[in-house]
Amino acid sequence: MDSNIQKALWLGVGILFFVAVVSTGLFLFGKGKAVASSSGDQLDGMTKQLSEIEYADYDNVEITGNDVVNALRKYKGEGGRFIIEVTTLNGTFAQYISSGTVTGGILTSPMSALTLSIIEGSLKNAQSISHGSYINPLGRFAVTLVYDKNRVVRGISAVQQ
Secondary structure, eight states: OHHHHHHHHHHHHHHHHHHHHHHHHHHHHHHHHHHHHHHHHHHHHHHHHHHHGGGGGGSSEEEEHHHHHHHHHHTTTOTTTOEEEEEOTTSOEEEESEEOOEETTEEOSOOEEOOHHHHHHHHHHHHOTTSTTOOOTTOEEEEEEEEOTTSOEEEEEEEEO
């Protein structure tokens, strides 16, 4: 009889130990989930900052026309993914790399890629003093970034001062 009571006690202790281990595991899982979620949010923020660091040189600054032309060269292979808008003092407005509708620094329509030959021609025109879309290399341009509706950088807008 003592043997049965001893087995029952060991079974009870085993069940309590199992419940304690499972409860501890669930508690730690809950804590870990909160930490992982917080870490994921921080990682998303850092990823966004790193992806936008490339465009920091064009974020609400004043640059020269030469810098604008260099940006055209730098991003000319990004057709359909990147747009550069330039407005000169003579009132000429031109879009390079891609075309789309930008309102208040926000891309409001899908971009369509320009062909490489059109991009190359536009780049030549921007450097030709006799062309209407000439970008004076010594001119000063106020530059802002263009974002899509998800606040992802999609281009640059340069307005001559």
